[in-house]
Amino acid sequence: xxxxxxxxxxxxxxxxxxxxxxxxxxxxxxxxxxxxxxxxxxxxxxxxxxxxxxxxxxxxxxxxxxxxxxxxxxxxxxxxxxxxxxxxxxxxxxxxxxxxxxxxxxxxxxxxxxxxxxxxxxxxxxxxxxxxxxxxxxxxxxxxxx
Numbered sequence: 001x002x003x004x005x006x007x008x009x010x011x012x013x014x015x016x017x018x019x020x021x022x023x024x025x026x027x028x029x030x031x032x033x034x035x036x037x038x039x040x041x042x043x044x045x046x047x048x049x050x051x052x053x054x055x056x057x058x059x060x061x062x063x064x065x066x067x068x069x070x071x072x073x074x075x076x077x078x079x080x081x082x083x084x085x086x087x088x089x090x091x092x093x094x095x096x097x098x099x100x101x102x103x104x105x106x107x108x109x110x111x112x113x114x115x116x117x118x119x120x121x122x123x124x125x126x127x128x129x130x131x132x133x134x135x136x137x138x139x140x141x142x143x144x145x146x
Contacts, residue, residue, distance in 0.1 A: 006048070006051055006124065006125070007031045007047075007048040007050075008025050008030045008033075008051065008052055008053075008054060008121075009033050009041065009052070009054070009078075010032060010034045011034075011040075013037060013060060017056070017083075018036070021034070024113070025117065028117075030117065037062075038067040039061055039062065042062075042067070047078070049124065050124035052078060052079045052081065052101070052120030052123075053068075053071075054083060054113070055067065055068065055081070055082055057083070057084035057087060057091060058084060058086055064082060064084075065094055065095060068080050068099075072099070077099070079099075079101045079119075079123040079124050080095075080100050080120070081102045081103075081104065081113070081117060082095045082104065083106055084103075084104075084106060101116055101119050102116035102119070
């Protein structure tokens with residue numbers, strides 16, 4: 001799976017952060033779609049696969065942690081890289097326990113974000129690969145005459 005086949009969704013209420021992330025991610029070869037709010041993202045029904053979500057924690061309305069939890073509850077779970085300018089340890093622990101790939105404090109290093117996005121896309125790609133058929137046990141082979 002190449003990065004060109006994946007989509008990175010960015011949800012952040014700050015337009016300058018969205019634009020900066022979009023430029024950075026596109027320069028690294030990613031397809032990028034941005035959203036100004038959790039509601040705007042939730043209204044989007046055609047989420048590509050594989051994909052990942054770069055998600056701000058503190059936003060007006062629904063925050064990033066709640067969005068992540070509601071996506072999981074709706075069966076729309078996807079790997080998330082959280083970003084925040086106002087994070088704390090309990091928030092980071094909650095994000096990681098909920099399955100986040102990473103939790104980055106703004107300002108973060110571009111390479112650090114790109115590596116977290118790569119890991120998230122890898123996780124998304126692996127989750128969508130069909131599992132190999134289980135190998136029959138010796139007893140099952142004997143019963144089937146193989």
